[in-house]
Amino acid sequence: MYRYDQIDRDMLADRTAEFRGQVARRLAGELTEDQFKPLRLRNGLYLQLHAYMLRIAIPYGSLNPTQLRKLAWIGRTYDKGYGHFTTRTNLQFHWIKLADAPDIMDHLASVDMHAIQTSGNCIRNVTADPYAGATAEEIDDPRVWAEAIRQWSTIHPEFNWLPRKFKIAVTAAAKDRTAAKTHDIGLNLKRDRSGALGFEVMVGGGLGRMPYIGQTIRPFLPATRLFSYLEAILRVYNRHGRRDNIHKARIKVLVAALGRDEFASQVEAEWEKIGHTPDLPDTELARIRGAFAPKTFDTLPAVSEAFEAAKLATPAFARFARNNLKPHKVAGYAIVEVSLKAIGETPGDCSSEQMEAVADIAERYGQDDIRVTHEQNLVLPHVKLDDVAAVWAALDAVGLATPNMNLVSDIIACPGLDYCALANARAISVAQHIARKFADPDRAELVGELKVKISGCINACGHHHVGHIGILGVDKKGEEFYQLTLGGSGAEDAAVGQALGPALPYDKVAEAVDTLVETYLRERHDGERFLDTFRRTGVAPFKEAVYADVH
């Protein structure tokens, strides 16, 4: 993975010193809260219901064991012994004291980590495929580009005060594991007929109050021209995006108002004037690429006898292998998914003890590589099939071997009313109720891939719009109600879900999900996922079943 050099380290040190001074001025009353707020947000610090929340950047979801151990230590030292992995592949601590924040930044910087631009109206943490460097599906390693974007976007002097937050995703495989079409810019790596590398550039995706799926404004941008093109998009947005209404300030609203073609032509016109100046020289791209050079893999048989024997001997391991392993590009290796969705726990939460266990496992069996996914799970991208049983046992010992990847209990949920000042309703406990309904792993496997996503308010941090089943908490006269949507997807087949019907009370949601699943099992044809069946039948049979039940 990318190693910081002295320049990268100096940047963090200077930023931390700046923030320490800003906190001191705030505590001394020299900065008003209005003045301080955007500054602390740009350093990841939110004021929540109970305390400050610190959001730490995990650029393109990539961590090494030393970094994960430091996060565990910070959780134990400054928080309550756990952290929360988010849909932006960041890590949040929810119980931070303002006066501790500068020291925490120093500790983070000591392992080349930071909280820069994890909030505020600026370019946020960049997302990339969590299987980068491990999947045979990829056209190029998206981390190379994601790291270059990380540097370019860090303290960008022109784009530090945008109309609204700005998120970029990079994917390089046909199967999109980044939700690229829900980002302000989604970049999909491609090769043209001559083999040259480029990006399909999609703009204007986003969830929140008004969900939009990103639209392609350039089918093939030569990869070497990425930064001038990004500058053109950002400049058009910085100048023309709305600033009069926070709810209409995202680039998706500008793209929708101008229309895709007009927006694209404004970008092209600006790009032409900018020329090549912002583009990175090949030497720098080569330097970054070198940091992501393929790991050294052993030559192994495609079939591991130890792995096959363990599956036969231990049904629970066989289940884990069925659900949590993905094919690796190298024979004899596997990608191991680590679920942070244990039944009855908070989706995305991870204790300090669990973080340390994952760090140990990655060091011993996983080439020091750990990834965070936007679906709030972890990935060990390079594990020998021979070692998977040992990895499973070590994960199981700390409660991290839940075999439910992509199944109904692998739920995305925002912190909701339990933590967040914006929320209208709880999200975590709804997720827990649903997970308990499907605690029987045989039934969950029978149901197959089903993405349930829950947001506690219209800001949609739980991505409910793109859930196969989406659940949105709303407030009705002081009571929590939930609107269900069906048929959404954040993947390559991206779509916004369709409303099921009137909102349901808190205690009916899990039951309704159960009914939806039963309806799917009744209606499905061979090989259909929930999403496929819904797309074939439409909402009618589902609606009928749920509201027949309720009334």
Added chain:
Amino acid sequence: MPTFIRLEAGALALADDPFTNVGDDEAIPPGDVIISLTRFQTEGEGLLGEGRQVGVRLESDEAVEALAYDLPRIAVVALAFPKFGDGRAYSGARLLRERFSYKGEVRAVGDVLREQAGNMVRCGFDAFEPADGSSLEDWRRASQRFRHVYQRASDGRSPAFEERGA
């Protein structure tokens, strides 16, 4: 007198401001003036003909392109920050410097806080009216906070990728 800071030959210094900022409903006083774009479009020609220096104040929703043909005659372009979170003027300043090769003064006016000093200098601003009581020393420290930069901008600093290649 409010603090007025100028960047000259790479150094920040306190300066006297010879310009009077004139509102749209005020009479034009003698001497050098900064006026709005609307007023410049009607009265600019006459004022320039009187041999005095004229500056133009652009609000954050006014495009620098509106001045493209007049820039050689304009001594100051004052870009307004109605709120410090309104970042449009950074793009305006870069375009003035990089696209229109404007050599006159680009002044930050309005809600100008030291937290923006670094971004402003990088984008080509060279005159500042801090609204937060910053001293010259505060401004200097804030604008020189970062020893390295990751991008090319209007200040000609070598970005990290060039430092690394050197």
